[in-house]
Amino acid sequence: MPLRFYDTATREVRDFVPLEEGKVGIYLCGLTVQSEPHVGHIRSGVNFDVLQRWLRVKGYDVTFIRNTTDIDDKILAKSAEQGRPWYNLAYAMNRELQKAYDALNVAPPTYEPAATGHVPEIIELINELIARGNAYAAEDGSGDVYFDVRSWPAYGELTRQRIDDMEAATDADPRGKRDPRDFALWKGWKKETEPETAAWPSPWGPGRPGWHIECSAMAGKYLGPAFDIHGGGVDLRFPHHENEQAQSRAAGRPFASYWLHNAWITTSGEKMSKSLGNSLLVPSVLERVRAIELRFYMVAAHYRSHVEFSFEALDEAAAGFRRIEGYLDRAASVLGSVPDGGMLCAEFLEAMDDDLGTPAAVAAIHDVVREGNKLLAGGASEALRGNAASVRAMLDVLGLDPADPAYAGSGGSDDGKLSAVVDALVGGLLAERDAARAAKDYAAADAIRDRIKAAGIEIEDTPNGPRWTV
RNA sequence: GGUGGGUUGGCCGAGAGGCGAGGCAACGGACUGCAAAUCCGUGUACACGGGUUCAAAUCCCGUACCCACCUCCA
Numbered sequence: 001m002p003l004r005f006y007d008t009a010t011r012e013v014r015d016f017v018p019l020e021e022g023k024v025g026i027y028l029c030g031l032t033v034q035s036e037p038h039v040g041h042i043r044s045g046v047n048f049d050v051l052q053r054w055l056r057v058k059g060y061d062v063t064f065i066r067n068t069t070d071i072d073d074k075i076l077a078k079s080a081e082q083g084r085p086w087y088n089l090a091y092a093m094n095r096e097l098q099k100a101y102d103a104l105n106v107a108p109p110t111y112e113p114a115a116t117g118h119v120p121e122i123i124e125l126i127n128e129l130i131a132r133g134n135a136y137a138a139e140d141g142s143g144d145v146y147f148d149v150r151s152w153p154a155y156g157e158l159t160r161q162r163i164d165d166m167e168a169a170t171d172a173d174p175r176g177k178r179d180p181r182d183f184a185l186w187k188g189w190k191k192e193t194e195p196e197t198a199a200w201p202s203p204w205g206p207g208r209p210g211w212h213i214e215c216s217a218m219a220g221k222y223l224g225p226a227f228d229i230h231g232g233g234v235d236l237r238f239p240h241h242e243n244e245q246a247q248s249r250a251a252g253r254p255f256a257s258y259w260l261h262n263a264w265i266t267t268s269g270e271k272m273s274k275s276l277g278n279s280l281l282v283p284s285v286l287e288r289v290r291a292i293e294l295r296f297y298m299v300a301a302h303y304r305s306h307v308e309f310s311f312e313a314l315d316e317a318a319a320g321f322r323r324i325e326g327y328l329d330r331a332a333s334v335l336g337s338v339p340d341g342g343m344l345c346a347e348f349l350e351a352m353d354d355d356l357g358t359p360a361a362v363a364a365i366h367d368v369v370r371e372g373n374k375l376l377a378g379g380a381s382e383a384l385r386g387n388a389a390s391v392r393a394m395l396d397v398l399g400l401d402p403a404d405p406a407y408a409g410s411g412g413s414d415d416g417k418l419s420a421v422v423d424a425l426v427g428g429l430l431a432e433r434d435a436a437r438a439a440k441d442y443a444a445a446d447a448i449r450d451r452i453k454a455a456g457i458e459i460e461d462t463p464n465g466p467r468w469t470v
Numbered sequence: 471g472g473u474g475g476g477u478u479g480g481c482c483g484a485g486a487g488g489c490g491a492g493g494c495a496a497c498g499g500a501c502u503g504c505a506a507a508u509c510c511g512u513g514u515a516c517a518c519g520g521g522u523u524c525a526a527a528u529c530c531c532g533u534a535c536c537c538a539c540c541u542c543c544a
Contacts, residue, residue: 008474011474029544030544031543031544032542032543032544034542034543037544038544040544041544042544043544044544045544047544072542073542074542074543077542156473159473159474159539159540160473160474161472161473161539161540162472162473164472165471165472165473165540166472166473166540166541180541181540181541182541183541184541211541211542212541232544233543233544234474234475234538234539234544235538235539235543235544236539236543236544237473237474237538237539238473238474238539238540238541239539239540239541240541240543242541243541261544262544263475263538263544264537264538264544265544266537266538272544297482300482300483300484300492300493301482301483301484302483302484304475305476305483305484306475306476306537306538307482307483308482310481310482312481312482312494313481313482313483313494314482315494316481316482316493316494316495317482317483317493317494319493319494319495320482320492320493320494321493323493323494323507326507326508327508330507330508357484357485359483359484359485359491359492360484360485360491360492362484362492362493363484363491363492363493364491364492365492366491366492366493367491367492370508370509373507373508373509374508374509376508377508377509437503440503442503442504445503445504446503446504446505449505449506458506458507459505459506460505460506460507461502461505461506461507462507462508467507469507
């Protein structure tokens with residue numbers, strides 16, 4: 001079966017055919033860096049990271065562009081409230097976002113362009129749209145430039161809406177618009193309320209880019225007029241993606257061939273709003289579970305399925321992951337090490353090819369783990385080596401290989417040292433316990449085990465002697 | 471008003487006409503000095519009402535409830 005994706009534009013699963021054989025260009029709308037990232041924000045990063053990894057496994061040469069929006073109304077408003085420059089807020093929040101991506105092993109994109117770095121490309125695109133009669137400078141002296149939705153008959157095609165059915169925005173400032181649904185390509189500088197640093201020179205006077213135009217300009221710059229996949233959260237379908245497509249196509253660029261949208265993580269059935277408390281911010285969640293467990297929780301659900309976030313479900317997912325991880329640990333202690341580069345099983349491959357079916361892929365891993373646990377009873381063997389390597393390889397595709405250096409503990413190199421220290425200390429106690437067990441003094445043996453357990457370390461007796469795990 | 475998505479067992483979460491995905495929890499068995507881990511086994515699940523079909527969680531019609539988007543949003 002060929003690789004296929006659910007394309008939001010056509011609402012069907014379609015075979016994936018790249019524009020150029022062997023190559024894939026992906027544009028993902030990243031975040032507006034205006035606040036700390038919560039688990040909802042990070043989901044699209046994780047989902048599209050899996051996409052990127054899978055395309056690489058399939059042998060594609062992937063160009064992956066994920067932007068950040070570093071200037072917009074909200075960033076300006078928040079920075080004013082906080083009494084600091086907008087660029088400082090955007091930069092600081094971007095650093096927090098990068099930390100969260102790193103923690104969750106979200107691989108860096110090919111490039112991460114920012115809106116403010118692409119004003120010339122944006123101006124060029126707006127000029128093209130004006131020249132073609134699809135955009136106009138407002139006549140009210142505001143310095144705004146709008147896209148003329150009535151001039152583009154295909155407007156609404158991505159989300160299958162007719163202009164006349166759309167509610168005109170109640171909160172939008174009509175200013176110099178010809179139609180209330182026209183959207184800003186360029187926003188004239190508001191001298192009284194906006195800092196001078198938030199304005200760039202343009203043919204229409206000082207101002208800044210509108211929200212949608214940056215993505216069209218940057219996708220064009222790095223991926224060309226036509227590219228393969230455009231991604232983002234479902235909420236971006238309209239207006240953001242609709243507008244991106246309209247302005248790009250109106251400028252003569254075919255734009256994206258496939259649209260992929262990830263669903264939400266909600267809490268209490270509601271969208272995770274940016275005004276929520278901080279309990280769901282990534283660093284806060286990571287105080288409860290390890291980053292690899294949080295990632296497993298996200299990957300175990302399909303990217304198009306709505307996930308109702310709960311700490312109970314998160315803990316369950318973590319327990320499920322530890323089962324896989326425990327197997328790899330035991331296999332490694334029997335084999336010496338588990339090699340990388342193992343085979344992906346057929347069920348896993350088929351699942352991933354089918355619109356990134358990560359739930360079925362995870363189920364396939366569990367099946368292989370069960371076989372591996374049986375093999376483990378027979379001690380070291382080539383079958384066990386192959387099985388464990390396979391599990392590792394499949395986890396790696398999902399960004400979940402426990403041996404990935406990305407997950408090498410927050411304490412860095414201290415982890416290894418600490419482990420050696422604990423091993424030495426626990427080792428002494430285990431020797432005492434073994435002596436007691438040999439003498440059939442089980443009360444004494446259990447007392448030692450209880451003492452170790454009280455310190456947070458579990459003891460398991462295996463055919464190769466006792467093992468400890470934290 | 472317009473456009474989409476959803477409702478699956480104690481819980482999470484797949485599937486999209488025909489063998490009960492998988493995990494967590496629970497229970498029984500094996501193993502163990504006892505545990506833990508592991509393996510084996512155990513489940514009247516598909517919001518409700520009709521319909522189509524040899525066969526429906528899956529398709530059709532209707533109903534209820536929930537959610538998202540309609541120019542700030544992952």
